[in-house]
Amino acid sequence: GVRADPDHILVCSGFVHGLMLLGEVLRRRGARTLAVESYGLDVHWDLIERAGLAPVPLPFDELGTRTDDLAEGGSGSPGGVLLTPAHQFPMGVPLRPDRRAAVVDWARRTGGLILEDDYDGEFRYDRQPVGALQGLDPDRVVYFGTASKALAPGLRLGWLVLPPDVAPEVMAAKGGMDWSCGVLDQLTLAEFITSGAYDRHVRASRLRYRRRRDQLVTALAARAPSVTATGIAAGFHAVLRLPPGTEQSVVRAAAWHGLAVHGLSRYRHPAATPPPADALVVGYGTPSDSGWPGALETLCGALP
Known part of the structure; x- marks a missing residue:
């Protein structure tokens, strides 16, 4: 448009x-x-x-x-x-x-x-x-x-x-x-x-990342039902809503196992109103195809 x-x-x-x-x-x-x-x-x-x-x-x-x-x-x-x-x-x-x-x-x-x-x-x-x-x-x-x-x-x-x-x-x-x-x-x-190659590349990438998004949502439902994924209709990341007071402990637990995730508070402007709940911002586009299953398993293990 x-x-x-x-x-x-x-x-x-x-x-x-x-x-x-x-x-x-x-x-x-x-x-x-x-x-x-x-x-x-x-x-x-x-x-x-x-x-x-x-x-x-x-x-x-x-x-x-x-x-x-x-x-x-x-x-x-x-x-x-x-x-x-x-x-x-x-x-x-x-x-x-x-x-x-x-x-x-x-x-x-x-x-x-x-x-x-x-x-x-x-x-x-x-x-x-x-x-x-x-x-x-x-x-x-x-x-x-x-x-x-x-x-x-x-x-x-x-x-x-x-x-x-x-x-x-x-x-x-x-x-x-x-x-x-x-x-x-x-x-x-x-x-x-x-040449049309860019359009083909984007469409193929969209399918690849949609599969990862779906695998993330499925894993959360099975392994961490108290965690809700939001903002997942587009993009390479999801916001995972956590139980109150758990954001920093989950970030530390993930880091302990070599997984870099960030709490939502990191992205809030200092003058903005605090969020209503704790959350993680998780990017699922970065891991390689071979590393993705292990990263997903580690993430689920760090969640409450």
């Missing part, structure tokens, strides 16, 4: 590079704050702060991020908002239609920018594709896409689809602090797409 004109697409070195560019542009436009989701990655919040903006977390409830809490404009309104609307990281819920409409309305009223990270957009299992926010208003949404999940994190290749009035400013910012965006990488990806 993205509406893209070639003149408004900027190639960058992944999501982090794109966020740095937008942070610089927002700061030059006079913004002082950037609204973020209550749950996310601290590296992104640190980058926002280094750009001279204060990351302000939006409230989060059982239905996801509450965009209705954005200010109505004036000095208290953020200059933009960073969202993962297709598959919120790490909670795994899509942004509800009424909240999608609310944030687009906010951007139109205030002139703020929506920074849309299309996180896990390619890897969906039990649902239809979620349309991009950018398709609702290309003049107010910056769309971020990368090859990190579909191909490899080490391939530092991303792209921004920019509103027409923002494109010149972001391009100027990139010219002043350009990272290497390898031409050979771009040409290879272009050939991969136009």
Whole structure:
């Protein structure tokens, strides 16, 4: 659902590079704050702060991020908002239609920018594709896409689809602090797409990770029935809801057996409201095919 004109697409070195560019542009436009989701990655919040903006977390409830809490404009309104609307990281819920409409309305009223990270957009299992926010208003949404999940994190290749009035400013910012965006990488990806090989690769990968997701859910039902997996309709990770007070002990037990998992509290912004329950964030895409059964067995053994 993205509406893209070639003149408004900027190639960058992944999501982090794109966020740095937008942070610089927002700061030059006079913004002082950037609204973020209550749950996310601290590296992104640190980058926002280094750009001279204060990351302000939006409230989060059982239905996801509450965009209705954005200010109505004036000095208290953020200059933009960073969202993962297709598959919120790490909670795994899509942004509800009424909240999608609310944030687009906010951007139109205030002139703020929506920074849309299309996180896990390619890897969906039990649902239809979620349309991009950018398709609702290309003049107010910056769309971020990368090859990190579909191909490899080490391939530092991303792209921004920019509103027409923002494109010149972001391009100027990139010219002043350009990272290497390898031409050979771009040409290879272009050939991969136009030949149809990219689409075949994504479809095959989707089946592979769906099998892992299903094996995880089945193992939990058999070995740890008190643990519930949520946010599993897309992506490479699941949030496992734990009995109260067990999060840190489970993380330690898993680490003792050589398994790296993280508690949900690690991904909560310091200014955000604590989660209603303890939970683990478990990535099931990393283990090799040979290591996956053992990793799953170890995980189940560490759960209460």
